[in-house]
Amino acid sequence: MTKLLLKLFVKDYKNTNSQSVRTAYGTLSGTVGIIANFLLSLSKLVIGIMFGSLAISADAINNLSDAGSSILSIVSFKMSSKPADREHPFGHARIEYVASMIVSFLILSIGVNLLREAIGKIINPSDTDFSIVSVIVLSISIVVKLWLYIFNRRLGKAINSSVLLASSVDSLSDTVSTSAVLVSVLVLRFFSLDIDAYVGILVALFIFYSGAKILNETKNSILGEAPSSETVKAIEAIVARFPEALGIHDMIIHSYGALHTIASFHVEVDGSKDIFKSHDMTDNLEKRIREELNIECTIHMDPLVTDNERINSLRADTQKIVSGIDGRLCIHDFRAVEGESHTNLIFDICVPFEMKQSDAEISDAVEREIKKLGSNYFTVIQIDRV
DSSP, X not given: OHHHHHHHHSTTTTOTTSHHHHHHHHHHHHHHHHHHHHHHHHHHHHHHHHHTOHHHHHHHHXXXXXXXXHHHHHHHHHHHTSOOOSSOTTOSTTHHHHHHHHHHHHHHHHHHHHHHHHHHHHHSOOOOOOOHHHHHHHHHHHHHHHHHHHHHHXXXXXXXXXXXXXXXXXXXXXXXXXHHHHHHHHHXXXXXXXXXXXXXXXXXXXXXXXXXXXXXXXXXXHXXXXXXXXXXXXXXXHHTTOTTOXXXXXXXXXXXXXXXXXXXXXXXXXXXXXXXXXXXXXXXXXXHHHHHHOEEEEEEEEEEOOSOHHHHHHHHHHHHHHHHHOTTOEEEEEEEEEOSSOEEEEEEEEEOTTOOSOHHHHHHHHHHHHHTTOTTEEXXXXXXXX
């Protein structure tokens, strides 16, 4: 069904690197969501009012909010497709993150309101009537919502859209909550126990949890996240094709939406080689990363001394000392500046954020061990948290 809808309504649907195709994906998802959720909401609201079920009515309101979220999704895709301008040189794609956050707030507010109503019904009980019609409507709703989850998830993964992935999570939570409502209706029918209000509380809490989860994920996107391991490995694999690149470090990746990613890193090169050839290598490397990964990359060259046995030995000894303190530590940008009375060993240490030792504690520990190599060795250490 998903593939059929894409073929019918999205021209050149396989070209997901096209902004127009992304917008068409978002419009399709939003349109399907509006139609499906409006019909579900209307049918549940009628059934909930007719048979006095708070849980069904609450589920109807939740579906109506989902239709509103679908409208927001369409608007956000239209806005994010605007080209870059002087005020927004990196484009408008991050508007999707803002839209996802708005969706999460809508979900949270609905959860709070439903929780208040459910508690009110427990305090002031009212009878709930059983109806086979309500069972049918709820069963259809579960099937439709499960399909919407799969539909939005596939579209969201295809174009790497936080809005569509948030919509898929919302649909999945609706599937679970509607299943809970159906259980309460069946319990009333077969056991004569009216647990409608209590199920309403569970539905409200689950909706609240889903909204909080989406809010947290969106918050991370807005604040900035570490690059995925897949992206890092893909860049490293391209660098590995260039034998002139002796190593890379200090990689930073910024995402301005699914189609606009900017990266920078340092590449180590042989300092004795022709600088113009090394520069040409970095140009080719930037081009390869742009063509294969669609990432705009800026590369800084770090020249290394590779033909000096003494410096090579000091570098190896320093790496051994650093690794001996913690196997997760490594060095880069190693230089040795020799003077008449002492030698400065200058290098950076990559330290995982998870290490509890402070930067000063790590530097002091490394310096103590290096002093064992010779009292005339002094260290100039830069700690890089990675």
